[in-house]
Every structure is written in structure tokens, then in C-alpha cells.
Amino acid sequence: MSDTGRMRIVVMGVSGAGKSTVALALAARLGGVYLDADDLHDDAARAKMAAGVPLTDEDRAPWLGRVGLAFGTASETAPVVIACSALRRRYRDLIRAEATEPIFFAALELDEATLAKRMAARTDHFMPVALLASQLDTLEPLETDEWGVTVSTRESVPEVVARIVAALPDQGTMEST
Numbered sequence: 378m379s380d381t382g383r384m385r386i387v388v389m390g391v392s393g394a395g396k397s398t399v400a401l402a403l404a405a406r407l408g409g410v411y412l413d414a415d416d417l418h419d420d421a422a423r424a425k426m427a428a429g430v431p432l433t434d435e436d437r438a439p440w441l442g443r444v445g446l447a448f449g450t451a452s453e454t455a456p457v458v459i460a461c462s463a464l465r466r467r468y469r470d471l472i473r474a475e476a477t478e479p480i481f482f483a484a485l486e487l488d489e490a491t492l493a494k495r496m497a498a499r500t501d502h503f504m505p506v507a508l509l510a511s512q513l514d515t516l517e518p519l520e521t522d523e524w525g526v527t528v529s530t531r532e533s534v535p536e537v538v539a540r541i542v543a544a545l546p547d548q549g550t551m552e553s554t
Contacts, residue, residue, distance in 0.1 A: 383456075383478060384407065384409070384456040384457070384545065385448045385456070385457050385476060385478050385479065385480045385481065386400075386456065386457070386458045386459070386480070386481045386483060386541075387444075387459050387460075387461050387469070387472065387482050387483070388400035388458060388459070388460050388483045388485065388541075389461055389462060389463035389464070389469075389482055389483065389485065390462065390486060390487075390516075390530075391462065391464065391512040391513055391516055392512055393487070394530055395530040396460035396461070396462070397415075399537050399538060400413070400458045400459065400460035401458075401460075402535070402538045403483070403538050403541055403542070404458040406538050406542060407455075407458065407542070408455060408456070409452070409455045409456030409457060409458055410451045410455050410456070410457045410458070411458050412447055412451055412458070412459045413460045414444045414447075414459055414461030415460075417440055417443040417444055417447060419439070419440070422440060431512075431515075434467075437468060437471075438471060441463075441468050441472050441475075442471060442472075442474075442475045443475075444461050444463075444472050444475075445472040445473065445474060445480075446475045447459060448478065462512070463482065464512060464516045465515060465516075465517045466520060466523070469482060481524055481526075481546075482519055482523060482524065482525030482526075483525060483526055483528060483541045483544075484519050484526070484528070485527075485528060485529075485530045486518075486528070486529055486530070487531065525544075526540070526541060526544035528540045528541060
């Protein structure tokens with residue numbers, strides 16, 4: 378990988394997969410900016426999820442647009458890494474539609490039992506374990522024509538980050554998706 382300055386990356390997956398932890402570590406490794414898409418939810422969406430009610434696609438659309446726009450406002454000179462569920466292809470398409478540059482998706486995967494344990498151990502998050510099944514039902518893995526990599530989070534965070542970094546392209550060969 379030559380120059381990562383304009384790199385735009387979404388670390389994606391269901392709740393409990395390690396998106397925030399991995400995205401933060403990846404941003405640090407690349408000398409970039411970290412953002413958490415959860416911070417871009419409006420109050421109504423947060424309240425709905427905290428009550429155990431899954432968001433509808435209508436609820437998600439403006440949020441996903443804000444995620445795409447955040448790439449352009451976070452930094453023009455440093456890599457930007459956003460932790461975002463981006464569970465369905467059409468959600469990733471909404472993010473891509475608002476971004477001004479190509480986005481690389483790093484999909485995190487982990488088994489349901491470990492995800493549930495991780496979620497149950499969190500005390501400071503609005504997403505209840507009760508919504509894990511709906512997230513897993515919603516999840517659409519990256520398709521072959523989507524630009525990205527899928528990585529298991531069973532490994533240590535540094536190992537996961539190293540696998541993502543190894544999959545990142547040179548800036549001169551960035552695909553437009």
C-alpha cells in the first residue's frame with residue numbers, strides 16, 4: 378500500500394463483532410481519523426433500538442446517508458475509518474452514494490454465541506442482545522463485486538487489523554464502487 382491519505386474504510390458487521398475496537402485500531406495504524414456511525418443516529422433511532430425495536434429501512438436511510446457524507450467532512454488528507462453495521466448490500470450502496478470517494482469495506486464475522494456473550498458484557502451500549510437475531514437475519518455478506526475483505530474477529534485485534542491492512546489496495550489502483 379503506497380499512500381493511504383485518501384483511503385475511506387467502513388469496518389462493518391453485526392453488533393458485538395468488534396467494529397468500534399477494530400476501526401479505532403485500524404485508524405491508529407493508518408494515522409487516520411476514526412468515526413463511529415452510532416454517533417450519527419438520531420435520538421429517535423437510538424430510543425427505538427434501546428427499546429428493543431429493530432430499525433426499519435426507512436429509519437436507516439437518512440443515517441446511512443450521514444455515514445457516507447461523514448467521509449468527506451472528517452478529513453481530506455488523512456484516512457477515514459468508520460465503524461458501521463452496513464448489514465445489507467443496499468445499506469452499503471446508500472453509504473457509497475453519498476461518499477465522494479471509493480469506500481473499502483472490512484466485514485467482521487464471528488459466531489452467534491460469542492457475539493451474544495460480548496453484547497451481554499457491555500453496559501454502556503444502546504443495542505440490546507435481543508436484537509442480535511434480527512441483525513444476523515439482516516446481514517448480507519459482501520458480494521463478489523463489492524470492494525473489501527471479510528475477516529474473522531476470533532483473532533486478536535492486531536491480527537485482524539493486519540489482515541485488513543494487507544487487503545488494502547495501493548491508492549493508484551483504488552476501485553470505484
